[in-house]
Amino acid sequence: xxxxxxxxxxxxxxxxxxxxxxxxxxxxxxxxxxxxxxxxxxxxxxxxxxxxxxxxxxxxxxxxxxxxxxxxxxxxxxxxxxxxxxxxxxxxxxxxxxxxxxxxxxxxxxxxxxxxxxxxxxxxxxxxxxxxxxxxxxxxxxxxxxxxxxxxxxxxxxxxxxxxxxxxxxxxxxxxxxxxxxxxxxxxxxxxxxxxxxxxxxxxxxxxxxxxxxxxxxxxxxxxxxxxxxxxxxxxxxxxxxxxxxxxxxxxxxxxxxxxxxxxxxxxxxxxxxxxxxxxxxxxxxx
Amino acid sequence: xxxxxxxxxxxxxxxxxxxxxxxxxxxxxxxxxxxxxxxxxxxxxxxxxxxxxxxxxxxxxxxxxxxxxxxxxxxxxxxxxxxxxxxxxxxxxxxxxxxxxxxxxxxxxxxxxxxxxxxxxxxxxxxxxxxxxxxxxxxxxxxxxxxxxxxxxxxxxxxxxxxxxxxxxxxxxxxxxxxxxxxxxxxxxxxxxxxxxxxxxxxxxxxxxxxxxxxxxxxxxxxxxxxxxxxxxxxxxxxxxxxxxxxxxxxxxxxxxxxxxxxxxxxxxxxxxxxxxxxxxxxxxxxxxxxxxxxxxxxxxxxxxxxxxxxxxxxxxxxxxxxxxxxxxxxxxxxxxxxxxxxxx
Numbered sequence: 001x002x003x004x005x006x007x008x009x010x011x012x013x014x015x016x017x018x019x020x021x022x023x024x025x026x027x028x029x030x031x032x033x034x035x036x037x038x039x040x041x042x043x044x045x046x047x048x049x050x051x052x053x054x055x056x057x058x059x060x061x062x063x064x065x066x067x068x069x070x071x072x073x074x075x076x077x078x079x080x081x082x083x084x085x086x087x088x089x090x091x092x093x094x095x096x097x098x099x100x101x102x103x104x105x106x107x108x109x110x111x112x113x114x115x116x117x118x119x120x121x122x123x124x125x126x127x128x129x130x131x132x133x134x135x136x137x138x139x140x141x142x143x144x145x146x147x148x149x150x151x152x153x154x155x156x157x158x159x160x161x162x163x164x165x166x167x168x169x170x171x172x173x174x175x176x177x178x179x180x181x182x183x184x185x186x187x188x189x190x191x192x193x194x195x196x197x198x199x200x201x202x203x204x205x206x207x208x209x210x211x212x213x214x215x216x217x218x219x220x221x222x223x224x225x226x227x228x229x230x231x232x233x234x235x236x237x238x239x240x241x242x243x244x245x246x247x248x249x250x251x252x253x254x255x256x257x258x259x260x261x262x263x264x265x266x267x268x269x270x271x272x273x274x275x276x277x278x279x280x281x282x283x284x285x286x287x
Numbered sequence: 288x289x290x291x292x293x294x295x296x297x298x299x300x301x302x303x304x305x306x307x308x309x310x311x312x313x314x315x316x317x318x319x320x321x322x323x324x325x326x327x328x329x330x331x332x333x334x335x336x337x338x339x340x341x342x343x344x345x346x347x348x349x350x351x352x353x354x355x356x357x358x359x360x361x362x363x364x365x366x367x368x369x370x371x372x373x374x375x376x377x378x379x380x381x382x383x384x385x386x387x388x389x390x391x392x393x394x395x396x397x398x399x400x401x402x403x404x405x406x407x408x409x410x411x412x413x414x415x416x417x418x419x420x421x422x423x424x425x426x427x428x429x430x431x432x433x434x435x436x437x438x439x440x441x442x443x444x445x446x447x448x449x450x451x452x453x454x455x456x457x458x459x460x461x462x463x464x465x466x467x468x469x470x471x472x473x474x475x476x477x478x479x480x481x482x483x484x485x486x487x488x489x490x491x492x493x494x495x496x497x498x499x500x501x502x503x504x505x506x507x508x509x510x511x512x513x514x515x516x517x518x519x520x521x522x523x524x525x526x527x528x529x530x531x532x533x534x535x536x537x538x539x540x541x542x543x544x545x546x547x548x549x550x551x552x553x554x555x556x557x558x559x560x561x562x563x564x565x566x567x568x569x570x571x572x573x574x575x576x577x578x579x580x581x582x583x584x585x586x587x588x589x590x591x592x593x594x595x596x597x598x599x600x601x602x603x604x605x606x607x608x609x610x611x612x613x614x615x616x617x618x619x620x621x622x623x624x625x626x627x628x629x630x631x632x
Contacts, residue, residue: 037412263426
């Protein structure tokens with residue numbers, strides 16, 4: 001076994017993991033603020049990827065510009081979803097909440113499949129295939145850009161959550177719903193904000209991943225499961241933990257592809273997940 | 288005395304509806320066989336198939352309070368066991384289906400040992416993860432056909448009955464109906480026995496149940512075994528009916544696990560017959576959309592599942608207790624005494 005292969009695997013794991021992190025951050029935010037397990041998270045991500053694709057094909061807008069547009073559109077869609085659906089099931093039994101987010105998933109995923117067709121599509125730009133190398137490691141440009149943007153988003157989210165009124169109010173709502181109502185925070189508005197931002201960040205993840213991985217309407221099902229692993233690994237509702245665990249997950253995947261079998265890399269990830277929730281459901285970075 | 292008579296009446300009505308429904312389904316299937324209406328019989332077959340699984344699932348979820356979205360595991364194990372025994376060893380499905388069901392039950396027990404330590408949505412997430420592991424493993428396992436899938440052999444006409452090989456869905460619909468009736472009788476006995484009462488107690492208040500000497504783990508395991516057993520039988524029926532087993536179809540979270548839970552949630556998970564009502568509501572709609580729009584215009588593939596999503600959103604916003612639960616709330620049906628829905632939650 002060559003040491004270069006292992007270093008390569010770890011670096012690729014970090015790069016691909018940063019996308020899992022973006023989906024996981026969004027999921028974690030929603031989960032932490034309103035205790036809703038959003039199974040449709042991956043499908044908002046898929047919509048982000050398709051917005052990027054259509055903007056490139058129809059209007060020739062660069063993917064790096066369209067991430068802002070896809071965040072905006074999916075943010076509004078998220079607010080809309082929260083207002084007409086999720087706000088009504090906040091106090092419903094657990095099975096009812098899970099099945100409602102599953103029905104959102106079915107509408108978005110299969111609606112997209114019926115609308116766009118079940119084809120696989122590629123987002124190709126002038127810089128798609130570019131590589132640059134540091135030492136023996138060759139890095140694809142689009143993945144490095146993705147990694148940098150994901151860190152930027154984490155920083156922006158951190159500033160938002162700690163420095164702005166809405167961010168602080170959001171954290172207040174997630175810590176104590178009744179207390180937040182008492183000091184005059186509009187809780188339902190905050191939930192709409194949280195859901196919008198949560199799915200919006202995942203949509204950015206989708207837009208970014210479309211620059212180096214082919215996209216198709218059912219792609220969300222795969223990423224949402226990985227995002228679940230990352231959220232649980234990172235500690236329930238802990239945004240920063242989710243980010244780091246997304247990257248750890250990417251490394252676990254690429255390393256098990258090297259050491260075990262490429263086709264079994266996801267099996268390893270899911271076994272880690274089951275063992276983790278059995279042993280320490282509060283996650284690696286949980287309290 | 289009056290109350291007693293009313294209770295008896297209620298029981299008789301329920302059984303009468305059940306018996307009439309069975310006879311009606313039987314006659315429709317036979318008629319569709321003679322009139323050659325495969326669509327009708329296929330819908331009946333799928334409704335019954337999902338009713339079998341929904342009833343089994345409901346024992347674990349409605350009675351036991353463990354929300355499983357991993358029943359595709361037992362469905363898949365049942366289907367693959369029947370398929371492999373037939374395709375590789377030529378063993379008749381009459382035996383294979385029950386071997387498959389038993390193996391599915393064993394898988395249920397094996398998964399129950401670690402998973403029943405988990406509470407509420409953690410259990411659900413673990414079952415989803417487990418079903419994904421099964422799916423991914425079966426795609427790389429060459430013995431069962433890998434990702435290409437397993438094709439069941441074509442059988443000469445003389446041996447059709449022995450190998451359960453018939454054209455069209457008619458025979459399978461009748462067989463499924465018989466299995467559903469057997470299942471209803473068995474589950475009815477279980478639910479009325481102390482197992483059902485203990486399960487409900489565990490669902491409503493696990494700590495209190497423990498304090499009066501009920502072992503929650505033991506009764507959850509019993510529920511899991513029976514639930515997996517019947518889901519496995521369904522899987523075997525699916526295998527002989529469609530003759531091709533692909534891991535992505537058999538272990539699909541949406542069209543197997545979530546569909547099973549939809550039957551219960553649509554009909555009412557706190558009602559014994561809820562899953563049957565649910566299956567007979569949503570299956571005909573989605574199959575109608577599939578055969579009339581999706582098959583004719585393949586570019587709209589996915590529409591039939593989207594329709595189910597819309598029905599589901601409607602149900603969870605308007606009548607979260609399901610159709611039967613809603614009818615009970617409106618006073619049209621009498622509330623079932625033993626398994627009242629937990630207050631609040």
